[in-house]
Amino acid sequence: MIPWEIHRNGVFPIDISGLDFPVRPFCLIICTWLFLFAGCAPDPVETDLLVPVKFAAVPAGLTRTQFYTRHIEVRVKGRPGKIRQVEALDLTYLVDLYADLTSDPVDVTAFIPPAFYAIPVIKKRLPLPPGVDIIHVKPAYIKVELDRKETRRLPVKVMITGEPAVGYEVAHIKSEPATMALTGPASLFDKITEIQTKPVDITGADADLKKTGSLDIDALAGADVNSLVTVMVAIQEKIVTHTYGGIPVGIRNGPDTVQVTPPEMQIMLRGAANVFKDKDNAGYFEVFIDLKDLPPGVYVRPAVINVPVGVMLVSAKPENFTVTIK
CATH class of the missing domain: 2.170.120.40 (YbbR-like domain)
Known part of the structure; x- marks a missing residue:
């Protein structure tokens, strides 16, 4: 086989008799490489990247509100190996408010008023490696609301x-x-x-x-x-009150032939809620009239009411009783 050289006026054979290296094996290697790698290269693929948005150089006296674009979706195209490289990158999209909102990007004293802004996305700010192309970006504008910055002292609830x-x-x-x-x-x-x-x-x-x-x-x-x-x-x-009614009035230090009028009373107690778990239990207190050393006759006497420690007597009705000793 004789190598040929392509000229403007036609194809002519090349004299390789003076070359020192084996041409046929060399040509075979080149052809094999072109067939395996160039001819069989994988087709480009597309993928979506979610890129966080960061803001630089917020003007003095201003601050962002909660209304701003937090991410942009970037669709890219490239060979699978390149796409994997991009996915491994920690990509961010940086918004420079002075560069994007003023005519002089280095003038940090430029006045930027509080307002709601829509800033176009600049694709070249995304540092993608060669061989990766941006197909489209969503949204096409970065939205941000700037407001006056204030400091106030508020109560904590x-x-x-x-x-x-x-x-x-x-x-x-x-x-x-x-x-x-x-x-x-x-x-x-x-x-x-x-x-x-x-x-x-x-x-x-x-x-x-x-x-x-x-x-x-x-x-x-x-x-x-x-x-x-x-x-x-x-x-x-928890402190609560509880009323007990129909409590019989007892007698101490008196004969069995004693009449108490009325024979029952009502009391209201106040204390810890757990004391009154069993509200119908009258064993928490005692009510009686002491007749010690009283001869037969008719008397008006108050009742003695003993309540547990930590419990307070709020009211008692009636306050006095008619006692008849026979």
Whole structure:
């Protein structure tokens, strides 16, 4: 086989008699490589990339509200190996507000007023390797709302969930600190007057609680604030009142032939709820009239009412009884 050289006026044989290396094996290697790698190269593929959006150089005195584009979807095309390289990259799309919203990108003193902006996506800001092409980007515009930055001190409100143990209740709740400085967009302070914590669980508590609580950052629309507080929940026994009626009035230190009018009374007691678990149990107290050293006759006497420690007598009806000793 004689190699041929292509000229403008035709094809002519090339004289290789003076070459020192074997031409036929060399040509065979080249042809084999072209067949295996060039002729069998994989077709390009397409894939979607979710690229986070970051903002640089927010103008002084301004801040982002919660209304802004957080990701863009980029569809790219390239050989499978190139696509794998791209997927391994930590891609971000950087929005430079001074470059995108002013005529002089290096003038950080340029005035940018509070407003809602739609900034076109610039494809060349995506650092893709050679051989990877961008087909399209969604959305085509980055939306961001800029508002005046303000700092205010607001009270912290502790939110709770669950119920204390039976017979107990929440006496009071407080946080440390009681107020916190909150920095955020001015529009945020038109909506909130306090900073709430995430719910603190007090289920089954029968003693005071002290916990570390987290602020509900999601409700603060991205405002800048320390996210942790100390929560203190005071738990006390629940105090209730209970009325007992139809209580027989007993006699002490008197004969069996004694008549008490009326023979029953009604009392109201106040104390811890757990004391009155069995509301119909009158064994918690005793009611009687002491007739010691009284001769036969008719007397007006009050009843003696003994109640357990920690229980207070609120009222008793009637206050006095007619006692007839025969």
